[in-house]
Amino acid sequence: MARITLVSPAVNAALRQVRFDDARLDESAARRARAAAGALPPHEVMFTAPSERCRGTAKALGLDAAVVRELRDLDVGRWQGRSLDEVARVAPEEMAEWLTDPAVAPHGGESVSDLVERVGSWLESWSGHGGPILAVAEPAVVRAGLVHALAIPAETFWRLDVAPLSVTELSGRSGRWNLRCGRPLTAAE
Numbered sequence: 608m609a610r611i612t613l614v615s616p617a618v619n620a621a622l623r624q625v626r627f628d629d630a631r632l633d634e635s636a637a638r639r640a641r642a643a644a645g646a647l648p649p650h651e652v653m654f655t656a657p658s659e660r661c662r663g664t665a666k667a668l669g670l671d672a673a674v675v676r677e678l679r680d681l682d683v684g685r686w687q688g689r690s691l692d693e694v695a696r697v698a699p700e701e702m703a704e705w706l707t708d709p710a711v712a713p714h715g716g717e718s719v720s721d722l723v724e725r726v727g728s729w730l731e732s733w734s735g736h737g738g739p740i741l742a743v744a745e746p747a748v749v750r751a752g753l754v755h756a757l758a759i760p761a762e763t764f765w766r767l768d769v770a771p772l773s774v775t776e777l778s779g780r781s782g783r784w785n786l787r788c789g790r791p792l793t794a795a796e
Contacts, residue, residue: 610739611730611777612648613749614792616640616664618771625691627683632663636771640667643772643792651738654678656745664772665743672743677729680745684716709761719764722747727755734780749775756784 617636632640644667653672655665657679665672686694694714695702701713709719717725726748733740744752746769754764756777769775776787 608778608780609734609736611733612650612739612741613752613775613777614647614664614668614741614743615746615749615769615771615773615775616658616660616743617667619660619663626689627686627691627694628688629658629660629680631659632667637663637667639772640664641669644668646792647741648774648776649739650741652736652740654740654742656680656743656748658745661743661745668743670741670743672741675729675742677725678742678744678748681719681722681747681751682716684712684714686714686716706765707762709764719751720761723751723754723761723764726751730755730777730784752777753786753788757786 617632617640619630619632619636647668653665653670654675655661655670655672655678657674657676661678662674698713704711705713709723712718712721730752749769750764750767753759753767753775754761756779770791772792774790774792776790777784778787779785
């Protein structure tokens, strides 16, 4: 049985501003991640998404994690670097379409459905691994993993909230996953 723990990264300026951007952790976020390092569940294999935010969180957590391209964030194409509010002002119809139809990518990047397929393939590739796996991944990747693992409609993607420095645990075998979600990663545990 596989046990895969997904850790969302610490919050940074881009997440606070709801900006489609990858930025380093600020010192406050890195400090929170370092304080939470002792609360990590046991793990044998460690991965991180390639973003600065995820790699910085993994480093602050004391992980020697391999960078995995399959765990990269949702590609938002030409919206990269812009805030959600800015995109909503200049392209309201495209934004509305993107938020309601998981098969579209009006920004020229990746659709939510494509992200769910990519992350689902990665999860399934590790479903036969016997030891615990830990991966630091962007909130969109965690949501995509949940959509896949629970076989829920991709339309629910945007309705799943993933808090910074939270733990989502999946266990099971290919095609049959169980979920334990939303546990905060705090030093008090």
